[in-house]
Amino acid sequence: MDRLIYTAYSGLTDSMVTQQVIASNMANAQTIGFRAELLSADAMTLKGPSIEARAMTRGEVRGANLKQGAVIETGNPLDIALNGRTMLAVQAADGEEAYTRRGDLAVDASGVLTNGDGCPVVGDAGPVTVPPGAKISIAPDGRVLAAAPENPDQPPQEVGRIKLVSTAGSAIEKGLDGLFRVPNGGALPADEDAKVQPGSLEQSNVEPTRVLVEMVEAQRLFDMRTKLISTAKELDEGGAGLMRLTS
Template structure:
């Protein structure tokens, strides 16, 4: 009976992890630039000379759905919609380079260009900063320029270019902070062909109706696996009764 119980228990743990991912996707259905997480479930056996008597199940997030979300017009000059599959480079909490599709940009009190999560936007020479009070404009190729409202006749001055990186062909993984990173370390190369649309944002690519169906399916699978443990208990009790009769 222990084989059945342990197998069912590992399946229940995998179902709980799947439900956590589904709940996270549902909670971020309205988050700008969010990519729906994908969970990988696979059987795991113990290597050795003996026969495989149990096949446990392991579930973990291994990637995300990279399809684009819907574009919505906002009219805000610092809102960007990244065209194509490129990712925008930002600085993570640990100071490393990470990537995201969230590009609802603003200027921090210190003059840093940040996105909606407060991550500093990276350029070719590090985080991009602008003078406080200056008018900021972003070109389709990601070039950030500033001008002084007090002297409108002066031409804009370029302060940096947002790094738009291409990830095709590079193994990337999504972290718990929602940012993408290169597996094993390293950085992605800049995509010179990538461009942005100002005054627009990318919505989450999560489809609420599909997520609801997945949630119901995951709950039913969890219930089925819990019933296996109840069945194992009943079989064990029946066997014990037969032994007492003997």
């Protein structure tokens, strides 16, 4: 069989990955703090004594678009919007520290401060916990304040401080769980100058109109690559027919 079909097959595989990325971005167009995934496609030419006339295609998710999304006011004291390259430190399902832009916070049944994905919010000494029944608010510098309902005249007391980090100049990568991590382990240091906007939430930075255009383009490219396989089949059958005539 002509080697062209392997080249076309690698292109179809790349198209499938592209469709998965587009579908993920579209599905999360309304997810708080979601960062649109970026796909990178590279040509992989096989080296050898023959003429390098064909190259395979490899496509994979290499990162995310870190452009800030639109910020809306909610009035909820536990909602925070992060500015610039600031990210919120959370504890991932594997227990490791990870980072996210999702700032819709809440207090779970055990008194742990979590975000909308259910990940515990990390503070100076591990996950942030708050007193039961206390009225919680968050200051612009990330301090978690608790006011006792039985003493409404007393000022709220600091019970912890959210770890805010800056990703400027640091290498991070996005995992399948939507969280960002430092490659090969490790953690980013806290940024003491980082600020948040209480009572607001940052929306997803996915642009639905652009994603729809990308979806149409990806479908057309998939159709072209499918026709390329049909062309390879015709060429193979034509070559086999010529061989039979010669013999």
